[in-house]
Amino acid sequence: MRLSARVDYALRATAELAVGGDRPVTAVQLAEAQQIPPKFLENILSQLRRAGLVRSQRGPEGGYWLARPASEIFLADVIRAIDGPLVGVRGERPEHLGYEGPAKALQLVWIALRASERFILEQVSLADVASGELPPSVHALTEDPAAWDSPAFRS
Secondary structure, eight states: OOOOOOHHHHHHHHHHHHHHHOBOOOHHHHHHTTOOOOOHHHHHHHHHHHHTSEEEETTTOEEEEEOOOOGGGHHHHHHHHHHHHHOTTTTTTTGGGOOGGOOOOOHHHHHHHHHHHHHHTTTOOOOHHHHHHOOHHHHHHHTTTGGGGGGGGOO
């Protein structure tokens, strides 16, 4: 799974908003706190606002805050708001694909991959990330030393 810079920035900004509570936080404050390019962040915040994940207010007392409690916004929500569905193949949903012959089982692999991603991303909330208290199932996955070794980055 590859996460775009936009998703990474969106997740970092919303985690920052999760600790901000109900008080507005400016885009400049978010950008500085998470070292995100400010113009890039403005576009991301607009997408999050359109998706109903953040609210905004203009003016001297303005800024951004989460539209719902951080415990009710999951990482999958933020990712979908920025990049669309969790798993797509050539822009298609896995259940809409059809393969023939020896490649036929690939559809099942893509669906299993999506289910695996959902298992994690739909149970970890912004509150979990902001507090550093992740669900036990996520911690269990990180306890396997192989989880920390990526074959794609081996020399």
